[in-house]
Amino acid sequence: xxxxxxxxxxxxxxxxxxASLNCTYSDRGSxxxxxYRQYSGKSPELIMFIYSNGDKEDGRFTAQxxxxxxxxxxxxxxxxxxxxxxxxxxVNADTGRRALTFGSGTRLQxxx
Amino acid sequence: xxxxxxxxxxxxxQMGNDKSIKCEQNLGHDTMYWYKQDSKKFLKIxxxxxxxxxxxxxTVPNRxxxxxxxxxxxNLHINSLELGDSAVxxxxxxxxxxxxxxxxxxxxxxxxRLTVV
Numbered sequence: 001x002x003x004x005x006x007x008x009x010x011x012x013x014x015x016x017x018x019a020s021l022n023c024t025y026s027d028r029g030s031x032x033x034x035x036y037r038q039y040s041g042k043s044p045e046l047i048m049f050i051y052s053n054g055d056k057e058d059g060r061f062t063a064q065x066x067x068x069x070x071x072x073x074x075x076x077x078x079x080x081x082x083x084x085x086x087x088x089x090x091v092n093a094d095t096g097r098r099a100l101t102f103g104s105g106t107r108l109q110x111x112x
Numbered sequence: 113x114x115x116x117x118x119x120x121x122x123x124x125x126q127m128g129n130d131k132s133i134k135c136e137q138n139l140g141h142d143t144m145y146w147y148k149q150d151s152k153k154f155l156k157i158x159x160x161x162x163x164x165x166x167x168x169x170x171t172v173p174n175r176x177x178x179x180x181x182x183x184x185x186x187n188l189h190i191n192s193l194e195l196g197d198s199a200v201x202x203x204x205x206x207x208x209x210x211x212x213x214x215x216x217x218x219x220x221x222x223x224x225r226l227t228v229v
Contacts, residue, residue, distance in 0.1 A: 020179055034217055043202060043220040044155070090218075099145055099168050100218055102155040 003027060004091050006103035014111050019076040021106050023089030026070070033065055034090040034100065035074045037083075044088055048074065079110045115139050118203045118221035125193055126229055133224045135203030142207060143167075144186040145218065146178060149200040159200075161186055193228045196212045200225050 004025045013019045021035075032051055036044035048063040050056045050072065056063045062075040072091075076083055086107045090100040118135040125131050137144060145168075146158040159178040160168035166178070175191045186203060203221040 029195055038153070043223050045220070046217045088155065099157040101157070102147075104152060104154045107215045 003101050004089055004103035006087075006089050006106045009075070009107040010109045011106055012109045012111060013079050015079060017079050017110075019079045019083065019108055021074040021076075021087050021089075023072045023074075023103055024070055025072070025089075025091045027059075027091070027093045027101075028067075028070065030067075030091045030093045032092040033063070033072045034092075035063060035072075036088040036090060036102075037060075037106065038086045038088055040085075047087070060079075067090075069078065076080060076108075081110045082112050084108055084110045099102060114140040114222075116203055116205055116219050116221040117220045118201075118224055120224060121222060122225050122227075124227045124229065127193055127195060129193050130189070130191045131193060131226070132190070133201055133203075133226075135186045135188070137184055137203075137205040137219070137221075139183075139205055139207075139219060141205035141219075142181065142183060143205060144183070145204040145206075146186065147204060147220075149202060149223070149224050151199070155202070159186075159188075176200055190226075193226075195228050198226055 034049045035047045037047050038044045050063040050065045060077045064073045086105040088105045089103040116137045127156045143162045145160045149155045158172050161180045164180045177189045180186045201222045204218040206218040
């Protein structure tokens, strides 16, 4: 069983629409949740992090966390073609393990 | 100034060769990592060092040997390269949040694309 699961996509949305990216995780002890964006041929870069249940907003991005359902999502409002990339969900468990466990990523395509 | 830098960016080599990838971070972080990203874009932890001490060693062939001369550097040496080692290897670093609870994000280097022929 994969520890962090994401739909591989591609998720295709028109420019200006809301893109919704989802992630589930298996370890109930997970404490920290991250969304990274990775353009083709580039390294992952942090978009958002969230530690507490609920929503966290940063500009056009909103991260949502539901620990009871072991679910974390990323909403991108007013999607732009420049948002087209692979979005990686990453989780860290509260076990003293100092490393992130990544999902396989969801490829987002924003159509102009 | 590049925060996490790794060299080389591209590495093409023949099966059976030995190669090294170097990584340096100037962020003052305590923890450094090596991740492997396969052709399906799946990022998997290989090793983690905290203040030069190995703390994570995933199921990686012992042909892979990390070395951390100081907390700002983490190198990866690979012996007897195989075709299946072809991947992108990312170095990353993070600040130790003291274990447990919230955990700080990892910053990634630009990656080393290793191709074994």
